[in-house]
Amino acid sequence: MKELLDEIARWQAAGRRVALARVVAVNGSGPRDPGAAMGVSEDGEVAGSVSGGCVEGAVVAEALEVLASGEPRLCTFGYSDDEAFSVGLTCGGIIRVFVEPLDQW
Numbered sequence: 405m406k407e408l409l410d411e412i413a414r415w416q417a418a419g420r421r422v423a424l425a426r427v428v429a430v431n432g433s434g435p436r437d438p439g440a441a442m443g444v445s446e447d448g449e450v451a452g453s454v455s456g457g458c459v460e461g462a463v464v465a466e467a468l469e470v471l472a473s474g475e476p477r478l479c480t481f482g483y484s485d486d487e488a489f490s491v492g493l494t495c496g497g498i499i500r501v502f503v504e505p506l507d508q509w
Contacts, residue, residue, distance in 0.1 A: 405441070411451035412443045412506065421446040423467035425503045427454050428478070432497030443506075446471050454501050455481075466503050476504035 415422050427440040435456040442452040442460070444467035454463055459481045466479050482498035 405452075408441055408443055408452040411449075415443070415445045415449065416506075421471050422506045423470045423503055424506050425454050425463050425467055425501050427499055428502045429500040430497060431482075431499075434497040434499045436499070442467075444468065444471075455499065459499070459501075463501055463503065466501075470503045470505055474505055476502065478502050 412422050412424070423444045425442045425444065427434075427436050427438050429438060430436075435458055436454055440452075440454050442450060442454045442463060444450055444464050446468070448464060448468065450460070450464060453460065462481065463479065466477065470477060479501045480498060481501070
């Protein structure tokens with residue numbers, strides 16, 4: 405977590421906007437526990453992980469949309485969701501990821 409916070413601070417110090425994605429719920433089998441976090445800079449740099457790789461790309465896309473709109477969102481990825489399956493969430497569970505823009509600390 406310290407590395408994630410350090411990276412977010414570095415991006416913000418450089419004047420870059422940042423979104424934070426956090427796993428807030430897992431139903432069934434999931435790749436990461438609630439609390440797992442990932443930062444995404446406005447130019448697509450990533451630090452941390454919410455899924456160990458299986459839905460990271462989709463979460464980055466959501467984070468960039470959150471930065472564009474300024475509106476946080478709750479994203480759900482699950483095995484029965486065709487989009488989630490296409491990005492690799494094959495563990496059989498459902499994960500919910502909250503993505504929000506971060507103001508300067």
